[in-house]
Amino acid sequence: MPDSRPIAVLGGTGPAGMGLALRWARAGQTIIIGSREAQRAKQSAEKIQQKAGSQARISGMENSAACAAADLLVLTVPFEGQATLLKQLKPAIRSGSILIDATVALAAAVGGRASRTLGVWQGSSAQQAAELVSKEVKVAAAFHNLSAELLNGSDALDCDVIVCSDDAGASQITLALAAKIPGVRAIDGGKLENARMLEQITALLIGLNIRHKGHAGIRITGLPPEAYRAAVES
């Protein structure tokens, strides 16, 4: 994947989107922060630029403009905003785009606890996303379980990223993107329907964070070395 292929982080002004954008900007990727308001997107892009350094390539745009400017899209919005945003963006998302969904249907979306999930008719937030975009968009699910606070720091993360998709190409790109985050090992988790299990883990980790006061992540142990894809230390 060439570093010049821009990644649009939609709804990217929140902590998870900013953190992912920061890590990818540091890794040399070209980043577009998308937001409902172009001005807010630009402000977030400037903040990330300050942290990532002047060589980082990062800009901010309204979400639809970001979709027009990129075909590699990462969705980092709270569940309550996911469906509305995707319905609105559907005409703007280019055919053949890859949409990486990091949404988790936390019960917080309807005023409940972030340590519980809602049942999603389609099976998972990622499958809801797949239903809401055109069939020519390839959907992957990933990045549910990375601590936003740790992403926004400088240390390597102690967490694996499991990637689920029904499209082999989208899986490969998403695995490569995950492996660009220092400390992350990317693991192919199979079909998009498996995203529902990844989303449950987020709620579990949030509960552990509340109970034990930490920034929990997960590591998958016991797989052969070739199952893990990690950044080559430079």
Place this chain on the structure above:
Amino acid sequence: MPDSRPIAVLGGTGPAGMGLALRWARAGQTIIIGSREAQRAKQSAEKIQQKAGSQARISGMENSAACAAADLLVLTVPFEGQATLLKQLKPAIRSGSILIDATVALAAAVGGRASRTLGVWQGSSAQQAAELVSKEVKVAAAFHNLSAELLNGSDALDCDVIVCSDDAGASQITLALAAKIPGVRAIDGGKLENARMLEQITALLIGLNIRHKGHAGIRITGLPPEAYRAAVES
């Protein structure tokens, strides 16, 4: 917890039950293997004795007799056998007993895939167990995510055990039992309702094992040291 307090592993002739029994027998616990047939229980107990050594205290009994002889019960049956067994054992389980449920509602129970789960009305297999026993029985959920094959070996496990229970005493006992397994770190996962997330992880790990040919486990990272309980190396 005194080592002489016997642990009855109900439905303990399967790989998961045998593996847990082996590890606890090696750690000095007194073990009773429970099975529908006393003879089968005795055979399994002998097999474990051979692996654990002559100093190990282990016997085999029919499940009801095992319940009469112990108030620390570990349930390791496939989901399709859980409800029937608990209804049958309800009169035999002593008031005040701790029942540790390791059941996962895999779709394999109804001829589906072991990498998918069934929806359980009560929320999880563990909550179904709690509904099926008397109110005086304290239910905990744990040990869903330990590889049976690795448990039956000799190496330390590379896996954490998250314990969920509504009873603080049952949680503490279960955490202590988990920490007796070499390599395992035990983590308090809060209320019994959280077991549904642990059960999802089992299906995820089974899917990863099928895809990548391994014996997957999980580690929880990012919690403060006091959140982890592990065996003191002797």
